[in-house]
Amino acid sequence: xxxxxxxxxxxxxxxxxxxxxxxxxxxxxxxxxxxxxxxxxxxxxxxxxxxxxxxxxxxxxxxxxxxxxxxxxxxxxxxxxxxxxxxxxxxxxxxxxxxxxxxxxxxxxxxxxxxxxxxxxxxxxxx
Amino acid sequence: xxxxxxxxxxxxxxxxxxxxxxxxxxxxxxxxxxxxxxxxxxxxxxxxxxxxxxxxxxxxxxxxxxxxxxxxxxxxxxxxxxxxxxxxxxxxxxxxxxxxxxxxxxxxxxxxxxxxxxxxxxxxxxxxxxxxxxxxxxxxxxxxxxxxxxxxxxxxxxxxxxxxxxxxxxxxxxxxxxxxxxxxxxxxxxxxxxxxxxxxxxxxxxxxxxxxxxxxxxxxxxxxxxxxxxxxxxxxxxxxxxxxxxxxxxxxxxxxxxxxxxxxxxxxxxxxxxxxxxxxxxxxxxxxxxxxxxxxxxxxxxxxxxxxxxxxxxxxxxxxxxxxxxxxxxxxxxxxxxxxxxxxxxxxxxxxxxxxxx
Numbered sequence: 278x279x280x281x282x283x284x285x286x287x288x289x290x291x292x293x294x295x296x297x298x299x300x301x302x303x304x305x306x307x308x309x310x311x312x313x314x315x316x317x318x319x320x321x322x323x324x325x326x327x328x329x330x331x332x333x334x335x336x337x338x339x340x341x342x343x344x345x346x347x348x349x350x351x352x353x354x355x356x357x358x359x360x361x362x363x364x365x366x367x368x369x370x371x372x373x374x375x376x377x378x379x380x381x382x383x384x385x386x387x388x389x390x391x392x393x394x395x396x397x398x399x400x401x402x403x404x
Numbered sequence: 405x406x407x408x409x410x411x412x413x414x415x416x417x418x419x420x421x422x423x424x425x426x427x428x429x430x431x432x433x434x435x436x437x438x439x440x441x442x443x444x445x446x447x448x449x450x451x452x453x454x455x456x457x458x459x460x461x462x463x464x465x466x467x468x469x470x471x472x473x474x475x476x477x478x479x480x481x482x483x484x485x486x487x488x489x490x491x492x493x494x495x496x497x498x499x500x501x502x503x504x505x506x507x508x509x510x511x512x513x514x515x516x517x518x519x520x521x522x523x524x525x526x527x528x529x530x531x532x533x534x535x536x537x538x539x540x541x542x543x544x545x546x547x548x549x550x551x552x553x554x555x556x557x558x559x560x561x562x563x564x565x566x567x568x569x570x571x572x573x574x575x576x577x578x579x580x581x582x583x584x585x586x587x588x589x590x591x592x593x594x595x596x597x598x599x600x601x602x603x604x605x606x607x608x609x610x611x612x613x614x615x616x617x618x619x620x621x622x623x624x625x626x627x628x629x630x631x632x633x634x635x636x637x638x639x640x641x642x643x644x645x646x647x648x649x650x651x652x653x654x655x656x657x658x659x660x661x662x663x664x665x666x667x668x669x670x671x672x673x674x675x676x677x678x679x680x681x682x683x684x685x686x687x688x689x690x691x692x693x694x695x696x697x698x699x700x701x702x703x704x705x706x707x708x709x710x711x712x713x714x715x716x717x718x719x720x721x722x723x724x725x726x727x728x729x730x731x732x733x734x735x736x737x738x739x740x741x742x743x744x745x746x747x748x749x750x751x752x753x754x755x756x757x758x759x760x761x762x
Contacts, residue, residue, distance in 0.1 A: 307724035
């Protein structure tokens with residue numbers, strides 16, 4: 278099963294795609310980031326009249342993502358959370374908590390940044 | 405004029421849960437607000453690594469006590485979608501009954517806290533007294549008061565026999581007769597109005613721009629309610645979003661006051677239309693694929709994103725809670741207010757930090 282209303286784009290196209298959705302009246306619902314070993318998968322969820330639309334882009338490890346805080350104010354919170362959880366930096370993030378949004382200054386690890394197996398999970402073979 | 409920074413929270417009489425707002429003041433007028441989070445962050449999303457998809461239901465129910473059954477409902481609906489499970493109709497109606505009871509007890513709690521915040525102590529006690537009726541119904545029908553844990557994959561854990569249904573209807577009738585005079589006080593009484601009317605205004609345009617959800621959005625004239633997406637048995641029930649247009653703290657209060665009555669009516673309708681049959685279907689297999697599910701919590705839209713790859717453990721669980729969306733609107737409401745008005749306006753979004761920080 279895959280998401281209905283999903284559109285895959287390049288990270289460079291993100292700002293423009295978000296601006297277009299904003300003009301069309303979509304609000305940002307949330308951003309989901311998943312660590313898929315070779316890259317991060319970032320899914321942006323939008324809503325208009327209770328119908329969801331999703332944008333998805335890939336981000337290579339070690340590269341910074343584009344912030345959309347100037348387009349959607351809610352992104353400030355979600356992008357700061359992603360910085361905490363995955364160690365991803367956002368270029369142009371308004372009100373940057375620098376990885377200490379939920380976490381304390383003493384925190385040195387990014388809790389959700391861990392390898393995820395691609396393909397079938399070996400535990401699926403268990404009875 | 406010199407500026408002073410006053411820390412509001414993390415411990416404050418109007419805050420049931422900790423958040424800090426650093427208020428930048430000129431004299432006693434708020435000019436800027438910087439939120440500080442992380443006081444109850446638990447990293448629950450990370451537990452998908454160590455708990456299997458059936459155990460995660462119990463984790464999701466503990467994201468937040470106040471709306472625990474609605475978290476459980478959203479999680480179950482997502483997994484049932486991935487596993488292609490058709491839930492029995494009776495179970496869908498029972499899910500509505502318990503989730504609306506949760507909405508009622510959450511709103512009663514909020515009304516009590518709001519009365520306390522404006523200095524109306526006797527009204528606080530009356531709101532908490534009426535809330536006990538709802539808690540009693542949950543305890544009698546599920547064995548617990550807050551984390552009732554009725555949702556399971558494929559349906560619900562318990563059924564309601566005809567005697568229990570009749571008893572719930574009697575309790576609701578008594579509760580309604582006692583609640584209506586209280587609802588009038590919350591909507592019309594001078595003590596309440598002078599602390600809430602025209603204060604903390606969020607215009608419809610601002611609410612749309614900043615992505616407000618739930619009673620905060622509906623108090624600003626936006627008729628959005630995730631129950632209109634017709635999950636569970638809401639496709640067979642009559643529901644109209646409760647909307648107020650003024651956008652101030654009083655409007656948000658009125659939305660919640662009316663939603664309690666709406667929940668009572670939804671429970672009555674669900675109990676009357678509930679079909680006979682099973683309440684649980686057997687679930688086999690392991691989830692594979694990705695799905696997004698949304699439901700309406702007492703505070704607004706709740707979103708779950710789940711990615712599964714056919715194993716015991718989910719690959720990713722993402723939870724977006726309504727307070728998360730209502731923080732930017734709150735930050736827009738506060739500038740220009742007097743310091744003494746801040747507590748009531750903060751409370752007016754019904755902040756739930758356990759949900760927000762997970």
